[in-house]
Amino acid sequence: xxxxxxxxxxxxxxxxxxxxxxxxxxxxxxxxxxxxxxxxxxxxxxxxxxxxxxxxxxxxxxxxxxxxxxxxxxxxxxxxxxxxxxxxxxxxxxxxxxxxxxxxxxxxxxxxxxxxxxxxxxxxxxxxxxxx
Amino acid sequence: xxxxxxxxxxxxxxxxxxxxxxxxxxxxxxxxxxxxxxxxxxxxxxxxxxxxxxxxxxxxxxxxxxxxxxxxxxxxxxxxxxxxxxxxxxxxxxxxxxxxxxxxxxxxxxxxxxxxxxxxxxxxxxxxxxxxxxxxxxxxxxxxxxxxxxxxxxxxxxxxxxxxxxxxxxxxxxxxxxxxxxxxxxxxxxxxxxxxxxxxxxxxxxxxxxxxxxxxxxxxxxxxxxxxxxxxxxxxxxxxxxxxxxxxxxxxxxxxxxxxxxxxxxxxxxxxxxxxxxxxxxxxxxxxxxxxxxxxxxxxxxxxxxxxxxxxxxxxxxxxxxxxxxxxxxxxxxxxxxxxxxxxxxxxxxxxxxxxxxxxxxxxxxxxxxxxxxxxxxxxxxxxxxxxxxxxxxxxxxxxxxxxxxxxxxxxxxxxxxxxxxxxxxxxxxxxxxxxxxxxxxxxxxxxxxxxxxxxxxxxxxxxxxxxxxxxxxxxxxxxxxxxxxxxxxxxxxxxxxxxxxxxxxxxxxxxxxxxxxxxxxxxxxxxxxxxxxxxxxxxxxxxxxxxxxxxxxxxxxxxxxxxxxxxxxxxxxxxxxxxxxxxxxxxxxxxxxxxxxxxxxxxxxxxxxxxxxxxxxxxxxxxxxxxxxxxxxxxxxxxxxxxxxxxxxxxxxxxxxxxxxxxxxxxxxxxxxxxx
Numbered sequence: 137x138x139x140x141x142x143x144x145x146x147x148x149x150x151x152x153x154x155x156x157x158x159x160x161x162x163x164x165x166x167x168x169x170x171x172x173x174x175x176x177x178x179x180x181x182x183x184x185x186x187x188x189x190x191x192x193x194x195x196x197x198x199x200x201x202x203x204x205x206x207x208x209x210x211x212x213x214x215x216x217x218x219x220x221x222x223x224x225x226x227x228x229x230x231x232x233x234x235x236x237x238x239x240x241x242x243x244x245x246x247x248x249x250x251x252x253x254x255x256x257x258x259x260x261x262x263x264x265x266x267x268x
Numbered sequence: 269x270x271x272x273x274x275x276x277x278x279x280x281x282x283x284x285x286x287x288x289x290x291x292x293x294x295x296x297x298x299x300x301x302x303x304x305x306x307x308x309x310x311x312x313x314x315x316x317x318x319x320x321x322x323x324x325x326x327x328x329x330x331x332x333x334x335x336x337x338x339x340x341x342x343x344x345x346x347x348x349x350x351x352x353x354x355x356x357x358x359x360x361x362x363x364x365x366x367x368x369x370x371x372x373x374x375x376x377x378x379x380x381x382x383x384x385x386x387x388x389x390x391x392x393x394x395x396x397x398x399x400x401x402x403x404x405x406x407x408x409x410x411x412x413x414x415x416x417x418x419x420x421x422x423x424x425x426x427x428x429x430x431x432x433x434x435x436x437x438x439x440x441x442x443x444x445x446x447x448x449x450x451x452x453x454x455x456x457x458x459x460x461x462x463x464x465x466x467x468x469x470x471x472x473x474x475x476x477x478x479x480x481x482x483x484x485x486x487x488x489x490x491x492x493x494x495x496x497x498x499x500x501x502x503x504x505x506x507x508x509x510x511x512x513x514x515x516x517x518x519x520x521x522x523x524x525x526x527x528x529x530x531x532x533x534x535x536x537x538x539x540x541x542x543x544x545x546x547x548x549x550x551x552x553x554x555x556x557x558x559x560x561x562x563x564x565x566x567x568x569x570x571x572x573x574x575x576x577x578x579x580x581x582x583x584x585x586x587x588x589x590x591x592x593x594x595x596x597x598x599x600x601x602x603x604x605x606x607x608x609x610x611x612x613x614x615x616x617x618x619x620x621x622x623x624x625x626x627x628x629x630x631x632x633x634x635x636x637x638x639x640x641x642x643x644x645x646x647x648x649x650x651x652x653x654x655x656x657x658x659x660x661x662x663x664x665x666x667x668x669x670x671x672x673x674x675x676x677x678x679x680x681x682x683x684x685x686x687x688x689x690x691x692x693x694x695x696x697x698x699x700x701x702x703x704x705x706x707x708x709x710x711x712x713x714x715x716x717x718x719x720x721x722x723x724x725x726x727x728x729x730x731x732x733x734x735x736x737x738x739x740x741x742x743x744x745x746x747x748x749x750x751x752x753x754x755x756x757x758x759x760x761x762x763x764x765x766x767x768x769x770x771x772x773x774x775x776x777x778x779x780x781x782x783x784x785x786x787x788x789x790x791x792x793x794x795x796x797x798x799x800x801x802x803x804x805x806x807x808x809x810x811x812x813x814x815x816x817x818x819x820x821x822x823x824x825x826x827x828x829x830x831x832x833x834x835x836x837x838x839x840x841x842x843x844x845x846x847x848x849x850x851x852x853x854x855x856x857x858x859x860x861x862x863x864x865x866x867x868x869x870x871x872x873x874x875x876x877x878x879x880x881x882x883x884x885x886x887x888x889x890x891x892x893x894x895x896x897x898x899x900x901x902x903x904x905x906x907x908x909x910x911x912x913x914x915x916x917x918x919x920x921x922x923x924x925x926x927x928x929x930x931x932x933x934x935x936x937x938x939x940x941x942x943x944x945x
Contacts, residue, residue: 154579160586167593199575228578231571231628237850237873238881244872248582248617251589 144171307332307361567631639898821852849878
């Protein structure tokens with residue numbers, strides 16, 4: 137687990153089937169100084185990517201045609217990565233908040249979001265796990 | 269002379285009858301006329317005089333009763349008796365007395381003619397008077413005036429006739445008279461219209477013909493009669509058969525008919541064709557179901573629409589935000605354009621959210637958790653949220669007074685939403701340099717607390733006030749360039765109503781408006797005195813092996829404060845706090861408290877979900893968890909206990925009960941700990 141105060145050290149994965157959302161989140165996080173941001177529009181790859189890269193934080197969309205965010209979280213619970221990953225779910229469906237938290241997410245943000253809120257939430261979650 | 273002597277003797281014998289005679293003579297209501305054996309009147313009492321208008325002197329020894337009777341009737345009676353008895357009977361007194369002379373009791377009706385020629389119906393009883401050798405010596409005719417009875421009879425006949433005609437002409441009801449065995453005796457035209465049978469088809473047949481074969485096989489017609497005979501009435505609704513075999517939906521009432529002695533004389537069966545009504549009902553039910561389905565579909569549609577709309581809006585707002593903070597920064601003109609995009613975008617989002625809110629409320633899917641909410645605290649929170657807007661608009665907002673400790677029965681999140689809506693309206697539709705004030709008053713009589721938000725805006729004329737709570741009706745504000753959806757007040761109204769409250773407005777043009785919300789007052793939670801500092805220090809010092817920890821997961825600060833003070837009294841207990849389920853679960857895992865108190869309605873994951881997570885985790889599965897909830901219905905309690913809470917406490921918390929339950933749970937924790945060791 138990275139311990140330096142350099143935000144670029146935090147390994148973050150963005151999962152969303154819509155490219156525009158992926159680009160938006162990537163640019164937002166990069167501007168905030170997070171350099172180790174990668175992304176995928178294919179939720180079925182998330183499990184394998186996590187085993188391979190041991191992310192600190194995953195930003196996860198809920199409604200994706202290939203596989204829902206719930207299924208992704210379910211799969212992540214079964215993966216044997218080195219560390220448990222923090223999950224921030226971003227969804228247009230705010231009625232799902234409770235279900236999302238129960239399924240193992242650590243935080244929820246409704247879409248559309250204010251960019252400062254995303255950055256603040258990411259910072260808070262990384263701090264909580266000892267990653268800046 | 270001998271003849272005359274005999275006659276005198278007979279007359280004397282006749283007059284020798286003493287008391288009877290007196291009674292007859294003195295009766296004023298019966299005409300008593302005694303004749304000799306030839307019919308010549310010998311006695312004519314007071315009653316006869318009064319009834320017939322003759323005096324005794326007019327008639328005695330002069331005429332026979334036949335002379336004061338309708339001659340045509342006397343002739344007709346003579347003819348009829350001649351036929352009946354097979355002997356020639358002369359029209360005259362013989363026609364009146366013949367039967368009596370033969371010892372046959374005779375009562376008949378005839379018309380008497382008064383002295384003045386007027387006539388009246390009479391009932392006359394004729395008896396032969398006999399001497400010791402049984403020879404007829406005369407006749408006694410006792411008569412009563414039958415006018416009143418005849419009149420009543422005629423009236424009754426008229427009524428009966430009218431009634432019969434009425435029954436016969438009723439065509440919407442089939443009315444059938446049955447004999448005690450269920451055979452059809454008579455019926456009306458309704459039977460023909462409704463059932464298609466004619467009189468010839470059915471009179472004399474059993475009424476089970478009206479029933480379907482299955483009903484007859486199952487004994488339904490018999491049961492109907494048995495029940496009607498037993499209880500007087502039988503009613504049924506079901507399919508019946510017409511003559512052509514087609515079915516109709518009928519309401520049937522069978523009533524037993526009994527004579528005054530209580531003997532069963534038969535049944536009246538009344539059948540109504542309800543096929544049309546049934547069709548209407550089915551159509552109505554279908555229409556209602558369709559409308560409900562359509563409403564549900566509408567709500568589902570709005571709900572999914574609003575989600576669908578959010579995704580592209582996310583990209584619009586997101587990239588506009590990126591542009592806004594780009595480096596190098598946008599030019600002034602570009603910046604202006606970006607602000608326009610962002611403003612419109614956020615406004616569109618607000619619109620979508622409100623529509624979704626309204627759809628959720630209207631589909632009945634919105635769940636409320638009503639519990640005591642402390643107003644001073646809530647108003648401070650609202651003030652803090654809305655103050656930036658007021659400052660931007662240059663509107664003075666007086667800070668809410670916190671000295672009145674009002675408490676209302678409400679859903680904390682939703683009442684906050686309503687107040688924020690009223691406050692932001694008061695700011696947005698105010699006049700430059702205006703002000704907004706918030707007041708609370710309690711009405712002891714109604715048991716309600718009123719929160720009033722007063723502005724110094726333009727005010728509203730009465731005709732516009734009525735339109736205020738209609739969706740999308742912005743009362744012309746759209747031309748003033750003020751953003752808004754016109755849904756806010758509608759949503760607020762529905763929310764307040766779901767909290768059993770009332771919302772209203774008073775307004776004066778040019779002076780401003782006062783929007784108010786009334787909610788049921790709730791007993792404020794009585795907070796025990798704060799723990800003394802010395803005791804607190806002591807309890808901190810006692811953080812040794814004997815100290816036990818209690819975790820309370822609760823989002824309502826008032827409830828938290830109450831429990832904090834209760835636990836603060838106990839030197840052996842330490843309280844851990846979590847404001848939502850997620851935090852609660854995390855604290856439970858890291859601190860392993862002895863007992864957990866868990867609210868059910870929590871933001872994020874519910875208390876029940878949090879409990880499930882704790883149960884599934886081997887490190888926390890043994891910790892007793894007590895539910896603390898405002899949901900006090902028996903079903904809620906059962907649901908909680910089924911989910912695995914060891915006890916279920918309902919709010920408002922009762923101090924003594926709370927301590928008992930907590931002690932019980934602590935004891936349980938000790939036991940489980942001992943078991944593990």
